Structures are given as C-alpha cells and as structure tokens.
Amino acid sequence: MINDSARKDPGRYSILEAFCPPLPYGRQSISDDDIEAVVEALKSDWLTTGPTVASFEKAVASFTGSAEAVAVSSGTAALHAAMFALGIEAGDEVIVPAMTFASTANAVVFQGGTPVFVDVDPDTLLIDPEKIEKKITAHTKAVIAVDYAGQPCNYDALQAVVKQHHIELVADACHSLGGSYRGMPVGSLSSLNVFSFHPVKNITTAEGGMITTDNPELASRMRLFRNHGISSDHREREAKGSWYYEMVDLGYNYRLTDIQCALGLSQIRKLSDWIARRQLLALRYDEAFELQDGISPLKVGPDVSHAYHLYVIRIDSDVLGICRNDIFYALRSHGIGVNVHYIPVHLHPYYRNRFKTGPGLCPAAEEAYGEILSLPLFPAMQSQDQDGVLECIHQIIGTS
Numbered sequence: 001m002i003n004d005s006a007r008k009d010p011g012r013y014s015i016l017e018a019f020c021p022p023l024p025y026g027r028q029s030i031s032d033d034d035i036e037a038v039v040e041a042l043k044s045d046w047l048t049t050g051p052t053v054a055s056f057e058k059a060v061a062s063f064t065g066s067a068e069a070v071a072v073s074s075g076t077a078a079l080h081a082a083m084f085a086l087g088i089e090a091g092d093e094v095i096v097p098a099m100t101f102a103s104t105a106n107a108v109v110f111q112g113g114t115p116v117f118v119d120v121d122p123d124t125l126l127i128d129p130e131k132i133e134k135k136i137t138a139h140t141k142a143v144i145a146v147d148y149a150g151q152p153c154n155y156d157a158l159q160a161v162v163k164q165h166h167i168e169l170v171a172d173a174c175h176s177l178g179g180s181y182r183g184m185p186v187g188s189l190s191s192l193n194v195f196s197f198h199p200v201k202n203i204t205t206a207e208g209g210m211i212t213t214d215n216p217e218l219a220s221r222m223r224l225f226r227n228h229g230i231s232s233d234h235r236e237r238e239a240k241g242s243w244y245y246e247m248v249d250l251g252y253n254y255r256l257t258d259i260q261c262a263l264g265l266s267q268i269r270k271l272s273d274w275i276a277r278r279q280l281l282a283l284r285y286d287e288a289f290e291l292q293d294g295i296s297p298l299k300v301g302p303d304v305s306h307a308y309h310l311y312v313i314r315i316d317s318d319v320l321g322i323c324r325n326d327i328f329y330a331l332r333s334h335g336i337g338v339n340v341h342y343i344p345v346h347l348h349p350y351y352r353n354r355f356k357t358g359p360g361l362c363p364a365a366e367e368a369y370g371e372i373l374s375l376p377l378f379p380a381m382q383s384q385d386q387d388g389v390l391e392c393i394h395q396i397i398g399t400s
C-alpha cells in the first residue's frame with residue numbers, strides 16, 4: 001500500500017500536506033437520483049404519514065428479512081420506542097454495554113428504567129455474554145446489545161442467556177445495517193432491532209430511525225407510540241372519512257416524513273455496494289497494520305459479515321512511544337477527521353450523578369477508551385485518501 005521506496009526515505013513525508021478540505025471519519029453519499037427522489041416526494045400529496053413511509057418500511061423489512069419495520073424520527077426514538085414496546089418502566093433494569101453512544105442507555109432512562117452497565121470484550125468491544133449473567137437480577141427485563149463498529153454481536157450466546165432468564169433482547173444495530181451473523185441479516189437477529197439513519201451511518205435520511213421485528217403486536221405498539229399514542233393515523237382517518245380518534249397511551253411525535261423516507265428508499269438500493277466498499281477499505285487498513293507493532297485493529301469473529309460503520313484501532317503507547325491523544329491531535333492537524341467512539345457511558349457526569357456509576361465499573365471499556373481511534377471510512381473515500389491517512393500515521397509514529 002505504501003510504496004517501499006517512500007518508506008526508506010525518511011525525509012520524503014516530513015512535510016505532509018494537510019487534507020483540504022478535511023477528510024471526515026464518516027460521510028454520507030448523496031447522488032442525483034437521491035435528490036430527484038426527494039424532489040418527487042416534495043411535489044407529492046403527502047409530506048408526512050404518506051405512502052412513501054410505508055414503502056421505505058417495506059424496503060427495510062425486506063432487506064433485513066423481517067416481517068415488520070416501523071419508521072421513526074431517529075435512532076434514539078427507535079430505542080425509546082423499543083423500550084416502550086417492551087413495557088419498560090420505573091423499577092425495571094435493562095442491561096447495556098458500557099462502550100456505546102449515550103442514547104442506548106438514555107432510552108432506558110426515558111421510560112423510567114435503570115440502565116445496568118456491563119463490560120465489553122477487549123478484543124471486539126462487543127458486550128460480553130458471560131458478564132451479562134452476573135448482572136441479572138429479579139428486576140432485569142431486557143438486554144440491549146450494540147453491534148459496535150458494525151460487527152454483529154454473538155447472538156447465539158446472547159439468545160441463550162436471555163432465554164434462560166426469561167428476559168428480552170434488543171439489538172442496537174445502528175452501526176451494522178448491511179451486516180450479517182451466521183448468514184442471517186442484521187435486523188433479523190433479535191426480537192427488536194434498532195437502526196439510525198444519521199448521515200454518518202450506513203444509509204441516511206438526514207435524521208431517522210427504524211425498528212424491525214417479526215412480532216406484529218410489538219410493531220403496532222411502536223406505531224402507536226410514534227404518533228402520540230393515537231390508535232389511528234391521519235391517512236387512515238382520511239380514508240374512513242372520519243374525524244374521530246382515540247389516544248390510548250402516552251406517545252410522542254416520533255414520525256419520519258415522506259421526504260426523508262424517499263431519500264431512504266433511494267439510499268437502500270445502494271447499501272450492498274456501499275458495505276462492500278467499506279469492507280474493502282477495512283481490508284486495506286487491516287493489511288497496512290498487520291505487521292505494525294503497537295497498532296491493533298479490533299478483532300472480527302469468524303461468523304460475521306462486518307458492516308464497518310467504523311474502523312477502530314487500538315494504540316499501544318508503550319510500544320509506540322506516543323499516546324492515542326497525541327496521535328489524534330497530530331492527525332487532526334493534518335485535516336484527518338479521526339474520532340474516539342466512545343466515552344464509556346457510565347463515565348458521563350449525568351450517569352455518575354444520577355446512577356452513582358464511575359471509574360472501575362467496566363475496566364475493559366475504560367482501558368479501551370484510552371487507546372481507541374476511529375479512522376476515516378466511508379463509501380466515497382478514495383484509496384489515495386486512505387493511503388494519505390496511512391502515510392500520515394507512519395510519519396507520526398516514526399515509521400515512514
């Protein structure tokens with residue numbers, strides 16, 4: 001990847017040009033057909049609660065091999081709807097991994113429940129099924145598993161744990177749309193599977209989310225929840241020629257618009273190609289780091305097709321003589337948009353204050369937090385850009 005003559009000449013990259021404009025860690029791909037689809041939706045009769053919402057739901061259900069899909073306004077709303085559908089309430093505990101975006105745990109709190117943080121496997125940063133067992137109490141109602149970076153969790157082990165203890169499993173698959181586990185598509189691996197369509201995710205609707213399920217009762221509870229708890233939507237009432245409706249539960253306005261669903265429908269057609277591109281770029285990173293002491297990509301299990309929302313490396317500062325933070329700032333100063341995913345949720349002030357969490361609770365996640373770095377990875381990223389990132393890393397760690 002990096003040509004050898006360049007490596008032998010230490011002076012060659014001593015003044016690397018910065019990326020201009022900066023290279024982000026993740027970025028949406030929007031093409032003319034996406035724009036046309038959105039314009040069509042704007043010209044149609046329905047800007048929200050219309051037929052394009054149903055079409056996008058159908059497309060996601062079919063892509064993920066699930067019976068039902070419920071579109072909502074964000075991945076966070078999708079997690080909240082999942083907690084509502086399972087009846088999570090005050091006094092209930094829901095097990096969540098420490099290494100995730102805060103909203104995985106926040107959704108439990110929205111419903112009045114208590115998130116119980118479980119540590120991750122240091123090799124993959126996925127929730128450790130064995131550690132889950134030790135945290136289960138009489139109050140435990142569910143586990144939310146996060147397919148960190150796009151790698152599906154060990155769902156066989158997770159299903160065994162939740163079945164044995166008669167609790168529910170939710171997949172936070174916000175990173176892993178387009179991946180699979182033992183040949184089964186992400187979205188079909190759990191009774192509720194949650195997606196986000198934020199621009200950095202595998203497809204986008206600007207903001208947006210979805211829950212897939214094979215359970216029609218859970219699906220109809222979530223349809224109610226996204227529409228104020230009202231048992232019929234505007235289109236259904238129009239069709240019946242009636243004004244009457246009933247609010248039967250407390251819900252929210254978590255609807256996704258037809259404009260956004262038109263974008264999503266156009267995007268999902270390209271998802272398989274984009275995942276293939278992400279996997280190819282990940283493979284190029286893997287090859288570049290294979291013989292590099294002190295830089296370790298996360299491990300990937302044998303049973304998965306990894307969707308590579310993120311490409312995460314761990315930095316061993318003892319070996320490299322330079323720490324993660326210094327590498328982070330050096331790359332940023334070269335216009336390379338590296339990032340850190342994530343600050344363990346139990347270390348955030350809100351959780352420390354409200355749930356008395358703090359350092360020591362999940363040591364593997366805490367140790368990883370000091371060493372992880374997400375490198376740029378998105379479908380439109382060029383191999384030359386990737387080579388530039390690698391050259392810059394080699395210069396920073398003194399191996400160029």
Ligand SMILES: *Cc1c(COP(=O)(O)O)cnc(C)c1O
Nearest residue numbers: 074075076101103174196197198
């Ligand atoms: C992005 C993300 C969310 C939240 O999705 P939004 O659409 O931003 O609300 C939740 N969990 C994980 C793991 C995510 O990456």
